[in-house]
Amino acid sequence: MQNDNQVKPLLETIELRKWFKLRGGSHLHAVDGINMKIFSGKTMGVVGESGCGKSTLGRTIIKLLEPTSGQILFEGKDITDYSVKKMRPVRKDMQIIFQDPYSSIDPRKSVIEIISEYMYIHKLYKSNKETFNKAASLMDLVGLARRYANSYPHELDGGRRQRIGIARALSLNPKFIVCDEPVSALDVSVQAQNLNLLMDIQDELGLAYMFVTHDLSVVKHISDDIMVMYLGVCVEQAPSEELFSNPQHPYTKALLAAIPKPDIRMRNKEFELIKGEVTSPVDVKPGCRFASRCDYAVPECVSRDPDFVETSPGHFVACYVVNGR
Ligand SMILES: Nc1ncnc2c1ncn2[C@@H]1O[C@H](COP(=O)(O)OP(=O)(O)OP(=O)(O)O)[C@@H](O)[C@H]1O
Numbered sequence: 001m002q003n004d005n006q007v008k009p010l011l012e013t014i015e016l017r018k019w020f021k022l023r024g025g026s027h028l029h030a031v032d033g034i035n036m037k038i039f040s041g042k043t044m045g046v047v048g049e050s051g052c053g054k055s056t057l058g059r060t061i062i063k064l065l066e067p068t069s070g071q072i073l074f075e076g077k078d079i080t081d082y083s084v085k086k087m088r089p090v091r092k093d094m095q096i097i098f099q100d101p102y103s104s105i106d107p108r109k110s111v112i113e114i115i116s117e118y119m120y121i122h123k124l125y126k127s128n129k130e131t132f133n134k135a136a137s138l139m140d141l142v143g144l145a146r147r148y149a150n151s152y153p154h155e156l157d158g159g160r161r162q163r164i165g166i167a168r169a170l171s172l173n174p175k176f177i178v179c180d181e182p183v184s185a186l187d188v189s190v191q192a193q194n195l196n197l198l199m200d201i202q203d204e205l206g207l208a209y210m211f212v213t214h215d216l217s218v219v220k221h222i223s224d225d226i227m228v229m230y231l232g233v234c235v236e237q238a239p240s241e242e243l244f245s246n247p248q249h250p251y252t253k254a255l256l257a258a259i260p261k262p263d264i265r266m267r268n269k270e271f272e273l274i275k276g277e278v279t280s281p282v283d284v285k286p287g288c289r290f291a292s293r294c295d296y297a298v299p300e301c302v303s304r305d306p307d308f309v310e311t312s313p314g315h316f317v318a319c320y321v322v323n324g325r
Contacts, residue, residue, distance in 0.1 A: 009037035009038055010208045011210075012038075014071040015071070016036075017029070017068045018031040029231075030053045030281065033070070035234070035308075038210055040206055043223045044227060045213070045219030045225070045226040047219055047226060048214065049255075052278075053229055054180075055181075055212060058210055059180075060072075061094075061178070062096060062178055063094075074176075077090075093174050094174060094176045095172065096178040097180065097182045098181075099185055105153055105165060105168075111149055111150070111151050112132065112135050114153070114164055114168055115138055118171050124172065139167060141170065142163040142197060148160065159187075162194055163197070165182075175207065177209050179211045182211075219240070223240045225238065225239055225240065228243075230251050230290050231279065232284070233318070234308070235290065236252045236316065237316045242314070248311060248322045250294045251274070251294070287303055298320055309323040
């Protein structure tokens, strides 16, 4: 894990769980014991297939969802049980950018109104003029020409619409942003522009990001560390380059092999598709959650949860086959 010995994390989770209670009393284990540390100025990429709990983790660590158990520490303070009122000042420091800005922005408001929204709610500035000036400077920062100030979201293309969401998230001067699949809905060329924008903003403002995506190729360049999630748990975590050059967990290898390669001869047949169905996240039994799809599974895999072992500096893997039984 990055800088672990020298610098304190901005955000830390300890055995964080978010279970959803279902009808009939069973529980869906969306997030099931996540330990993570995120540092100022750094990006933690969180990857995994659809339904593995990435978005729930992102929403829980900023307390848009109430955790079921575990702890969330922000700047060293335990905010796990903070009430909505107590969260208010902390909320400014923790923001989220969504994949689909349409779901989070009011289509009847103009660009400048949307960007100003949170500043009004949090009474950040005394005058409308100050708020307007800040909103205009945020448009500059995210590369939205000021001529769009009075436009409506539907009049802009997807890339620019996403920038409205980025500008609004930045309007409260946050320290930490959850980026939830922020470029997944965009064309590849626009994806690259918006990823570069997020990285430039990080350099300028020293923000920490948690970057959630199902697409490993997207997080490769933006992340300092990458956490691979499977059915609510972390199966592997490593510095980005290390994860790509030396993946250890069979699931990570399969995810990497599934990244489309330009030349069909370069594809790794062994892992071309992850076989089998994802097991149910409801009332999960002990053992490795990937075991039913894993070619290398041994009896221990279905009887006990594997430990999360540091196999080289900053590289952690939860797998009996990799770590020995
Ligand atoms: N409000 C809810 N009530 C019940 N189950 C939920 C709720 N929200 C999410 N889930 C379930 O929790 C699990 C994790 O969902 P989540 O959206 O966090 O996954 P994800 O990895 O972000 O996937 P995606 O990329 O498709 O959003 C899924 O099984 C999902 O159906």
